[in-house]
Amino acid sequence: MKYVSKFTYYDFRCETCKTKWQTLVKPDVYTIPCVACGKPAKRLISAPTISLPGTDPAFPGAYDKWEKKQRTKQAEDKKFHDEHGSDKKHHSYGS
Numbered sequence: 001m002k003y004v005s006k007f008t009y010y011d012f013r014c015e016t017c018k019t020k021w022q023t024l025v026k027p028d029v030y031t032i033p034c035v036a037c038g039k040p041a042k043r044l045i046s047a048p049t050i051s052l053p054g055t056d057p058a059f060p061g062a063y064d065k066w067e068k069k070q071r072t073k074q075a076e077d078k079k080f081h082d083e084h085g086s087d088k089k090h091h092s093y094g095s
Contacts, residue, residue, distance in 0.1 A: 007024045007026055008026075010023065010029075011044040012032060012043055014036060014037060015039065015042060017037045019034055031043070
């Protein structure tokens, strides 16, 4: 089961002191107190944040699986060459 966070990073700017910062809030939060002066700060319109497969270590993507498979193949080839010598032809990843 994939974990979906109920919080997202959004950019905010204070109406009074113009301080800008980013903080983690629920998507329905549009106004929070300013971190500098405590006055109301509004959420800014920004590009959406996307999470690409494989960018979170808890959820490996296709590249992570491919990379693991390649390491396994290379380890098997090394073991074969160590046991049989390098003059034998055996490559699971090419000629």
